[in-house]
Amino acid sequence: MSAALDLITRVRGVRGAMLVSAEDGLIVAEQLMEGIKGSAVAALAASLAGKLRRAMGAAGTGTSVFWHLQAEQGALLVVPGGNSEGGILVVAVAEPDVNIGLVRLELLRAAAAVI
Amino acid sequence: MSPHTRAVESWTLQPLTDFVRESSVRLVLVLTPAGQVLAQSGFSRAVDVMSAAALAAAIVASTGELARQLKQPPFAALSHQGPKNGFFLATFATERGTLAVLAVYDLDVSSLGLVQLFYEQLAADLKAASPKGAAQKQVLAADFERELTDSLNTLFGR
Numbered sequence: 001m002s003a004a005l006d007l008i009t010r011v012r013g014v015r016g017a018m019l020v021s022a023e024d025g026l027i028v029a030e031q032l033m034e035g036i037k038g039s040a041v042a043a044l045a046a047s048l049a050g051k052l053r054r055a056m057g058a059a060g061t062g063t064s065v066f067w068h069l070q071a072e073q074g075a076l077l078v079v080p081g082g083n084s085e086g087g088i089l090v091v092a093v094a095e096p097d098v099n100i101g102l103v104r105l106e107l108l109r110a111a112a113a114v115i
Numbered sequence: 116m117s118p119h120t121r122a123v124e125s126w127t128l129q130p131l132t133d134f135v136r137e138s139s140v141r142l143v144l145v146l147t148p149a150g151q152v153l154a155q156s157g158f159s160r161a162v163d164v165m166s167a168a169a170l171a172a173a174i175v176a177s178t179g180e181l182a183r184q185l186k187q188p189p190f191a192a193l194s195h196q197g198p199k200n201g202f203f204l205a206t207f208a209t210e211r212g213t214l215a216v217l218a219v220y221d222l223d224v225s226s227l228g229l230v231q232l233f234y235e236q237l238a239a240d241l242k243a244a245s246p247k248g249a250a251q252k253q254v255l256a257a258d259f260e261r262e263l264t265d266s267l268n269t270l271f272g273r
Contacts, residue, residue, distance in 0.1 A: 024196065025228020043228030050223070 001029040004110040008090070011106055013098030015074070019114060020089040022046050022080060028088060036093055041076070045091050049080055066104055070096065077103050081111035088115060121270045122154035124211075130240035131156055134218075138233035141200075142219040144168055145241070147212060148175045152266055157219075161267040171204055171217040192234075194227055203230045207238040209245040 001019060008017035009031045016032030018041065025046030030038050049064075056064055069076040077092045077100070090111045092103050120135055122128040127145050135143060135156045142157040144164065150172030158164045179189045192205035199222055206215045216237060218230055 021228075023222070023226065024201075025226040026231075039228065040232050043226065043232040046226055047229055050226070054223075 001114055002031070004090075004113045005029060005031040007106045007110050007113070008092050008103065011094075011099065011102050013095040014092050014103060015095065016093045017110070018042055018091045018093075020046055020091055022049055022087050022089050032093070041091065041093060045076065045078055045089055049078065049089055053080075066107065068100060068104075072096070075100070077107060079104075079107040079111045081115040090114070119159075120154070120156040123266045123269045124153045126244040126246060127154040127241060130237050130244060133240065134233050134237040137236075138218070138220070138230050139225040140218040140220040140230060141224075142167070142217075144171060144215075144217040146171060146215050146217070148172060148179075148206065148215055151262075152270060153214070155270050158270075161271055164267065164270060165263075167217060171215055174204055175206055175215050192231070196222070196227065199223075201225075201227055201230070203227065203234065205234060205238070207242070209242045210247050211245040214241065 005017045005019070008014055016030065016036050016038070018030040018032065018038060019028040020026070020042040021028055025043040027038055027042045032038050052064055052067065056062065064080060067078050074096055075094045075098060077094060079090045081088045081090055088111075090107045092107055094103060120128065120132050122131065131143060131145060131154045134140070140157075143155065144152055144167055145154040146152045146168050150168045152164060152168050155164055158167070174193065178193060182189045189206065192203065194203050195201065201220050201222060203218045203220070204215065206213055216234060218234070220226070220230055
């Protein structure tokens with residue numbers, strides 16, 4: 001798991017990465033810079049993932065494979081691994097100007113490695 | 116304020132209302148380890164409040180004794196998750212004395228992580244709001260029934 005998170009955190013601009021239980025919003029593994037409230041990010045990311053899953057199901061689009069929330073001072077990038085309802089979310093917290101494509105690639109690789 | 120959130124001791128109301136709104140829990144009790152209810156949210160029947168409070172107090176007492184026998188400090192929190200619902204029970208110290216929070220949540224609306232996250236804020240808010248220097252009021256056996264009736268009337272707006 002640590003190696004999977006290393007893949008993500010070595011990307012320039014990534015401030016932390018976590019594996020989060022999608023069902024209960026608890027942290028399974030983390031590599032975070034100081035100052036990031038991992039438990040809050042994990043709980044809120046899992047909550048959002050659950051709501052997105054239901055919304056996308058209702059919209060008939062199937063399950064999400066990647067989502068990206070851009071904020072003024074950073075970004076949250078998530079890949080739901082496996083069956084996202086009871087699976088693992090691979091989460092990255094990044095600077096606003098991070099290379100999204102590269103982080104996405106590493107999140108997908110990490111998800112494949114841990115699930 | 117949620118119409119289903121009521122408090123016997125008014126200083127508990129705002130922190131509890133915030134907790135319910137943010138964590139999306141279905142039922143909450145704030146109580147003393149003896150089972151005296153200070154506030155509730157989501158309950159519609161007095162008998163359910165009494166049952167939940169008695170059971171929560173019993174769990175606090177039994178886990179406290181288990182911790183004592185293991186020569187450990189009392190457990191900070193207890194979580195149980197079923198297929199559709201979860202419950203979370205935790206105790207913390209305030210100026211009012213030790214308080215317990217029992218929260219019941221639906222898994223498709225909330226999660227243990229969310230409840231834990233906002234419980235930390237609830238405990239901090241209740242600690243800050245609790246009356247300073249107030250001695251804990253002891254309920255005498257002779258007054259117990261009247262105190263209980265008064266509390267339930269307040270909690271259900273009667």
